[in-house]
Amino acid sequence: MAIEQGIWKISDHPQKLKPSALADEALLEDQVMKDIAILNSDWLLIGRQVRTSYDKYVDLLAMDANGSVIIVELKRNKTPRDVVAQTIDYASWVVDLSDSDIAEIYLEFAEKYSRPHASLDEAFEARFRTPLADITINDSHQMVVVATELDASTERIINYLNYNAQISINALFFAAFEDNGNHYLSRAWMIDPDENQERAITKGKKEPWNGEFYTSFGDDRPWELARRFGFIAGGGANWYSKTLSMLSEGDRVWVNIPKTGYVGVGIVTGERCRADEYQFDTEEGPKTLMEMGLTQKYPHLSSGTEDETAEYLVPVRWLHTVDKAHAFSEVGLFGNQNTVCKPTTPKWSHTVNRLKQVWKIQ
Incomplete structure (x- = not known):
């Protein structure tokens, strides 16, 4: 056409x-x-x-x-x-x-x-x-x-x-x-x-996508906050935030911190949202991370930023997480710079199977 x-x-x-x-x-x-x-x-x-x-x-x-x-x-x-x-x-x-x-x-x-x-x-x-x-x-x-x-x-x-x-x-x-x-x-x-x-x-062999999403969580982002409140994030440029839109409620994501290792797996509970606008449930009612005074711990978080360069997050219910010191890393695991992707290489199936074994995930 x-x-x-x-x-x-x-x-x-x-x-x-x-x-x-x-x-x-x-x-x-x-x-x-x-x-x-x-x-x-x-x-x-x-x-x-x-x-x-x-x-x-x-x-x-x-x-x-x-x-x-x-x-x-x-x-x-x-x-x-x-x-x-x-x-x-x-x-x-x-x-x-x-x-x-x-x-x-x-x-x-x-x-x-x-x-x-x-x-x-x-x-x-x-x-x-x-x-x-x-x-x-x-x-x-x-x-x-x-x-x-x-x-x-x-x-x-x-x-x-x-x-x-x-x-x-x-x-x-x-x-x-x-x-x-x-x-x-x-x-x-x-x-x-x-x-x-x-x-x-x-160049390598492809196989059908196994339904599991890969997530890269930048090592300059606050993983402990993400563990505590339940989210994955990306931003600073359209490249790093747009792939978060691939995720829908119910999707399972495996989280890797580049140069550190895999640190968590969870189920997506909502759609992509600007990080300065998303409201988390707290004892004092719904609040954003900024309203909770967490901007110092999250340097990428700021209001008034243009949409293309803003920080975005997707809420997640964690099934299993570890701190950075206990991240899982070994030769042969999948890695990628995209914030979210659907890998179709045999290495991805191997990675998911290894993580299930190590973390005892069904």
């Missing part, structure tokens, strides 16, 4: 802005270089016009907080089917890139385009507040085709690859508009990018 985009100026008589041709997609590429959020605010740009081993050039390479590599290809003057085929071809090259290959790609990119961070390690930690050494680079990859429009046949192909072949390829449509000499861009995803991220193509 073709996507039509429009922008209206709000007034007593709404006016539709005049569409203008996106004459040169290199201009769009230049804008993305200045702000990757034009494509996705949860990505880090790591390469531009990256030469492959068979002498072709990938328009843009990006990375997310899990180390997943994103191949971004602009349609330019290629036919819709050609650009999809070429993007998949580039993915066949990306899948074999080593950590050092990707680090080298970023080094060349940073030097050529005078990026603020000289190395991939520096850029990654500055962007995601997590050391690159703590994640697995290029364990999965995604593909994105950027175009002003695609034909119906190509859209059917992309949908088939996603929903039938479980291949993570998406389309991002841009439209340009003009108003009294001012120029604007609008964008629309063909498929929800969060869904696409879940289908990221992993």
Whole structure:
């Protein structure tokens, strides 16, 4: 289904802005270089016009907080089917890139385009507040085709690859508009990018999701407060809070503190809510954490913050918890930077089974 985009100026008589041709997609590429959020605010740009081993050039390479590599290809003057085929071809090259290959790609990119961070390690930690050494680079990859429009046949192909072949390829449509000499861009995803991220193509073996949710609880957050009042949390950027929306009442979550270990399992009892607004039951009636005077113990908690950067929580009824000193950690357990995810690797089933054994959970 073709996507039509429009922008209206709000007034007593709404006016539709005049569409203008996106004459040169290199201009769009230049804008993305200045702000990757034009494509996705949860990505880090790591390469531009990256030469492959068979002498072709990938328009843009990006990375997310899990180390997943994103191949971004602009349609330019290629036919819709050609650009999809070429993007998949580039993915066949990306899948074999080593950590050092990707680090080298970023080094060349940073030097050529005078990026603020000289190395991939520096850029990654500055962007995601997590050391690159703590994640697995290029364990999965995604593909994105950027175009002003695609034909119906190509859209059917992309949908088939996603929903039938479980291949993570998406389309991002841009439209340009003009108003009294001012120029604007609008964008629309063909498929929800969060869904696409879940289908990221992993190198390892996949298996059906076992129905158990993984949760990463940042080591800079107050785990003892979370144990006491019953919640999991994330925030500071959309990347860290949006996945909390995946949870519904009755879901079971297993909580891992990165670099520490697994510390709890519980049942979700409510929906995601801003942490400064959620009311807990106390002996003095319903109160927020702020009303209980706990902001000093919870430095991420503050009111008046914009929704995108606010702290969010999901209430949980704990089945079993331990303090950080008794966290369970051993070789072979699953780990991930997403605040919440639905893992489909054999390692996740192994992790849940081990935790059930250790904590005697039925």
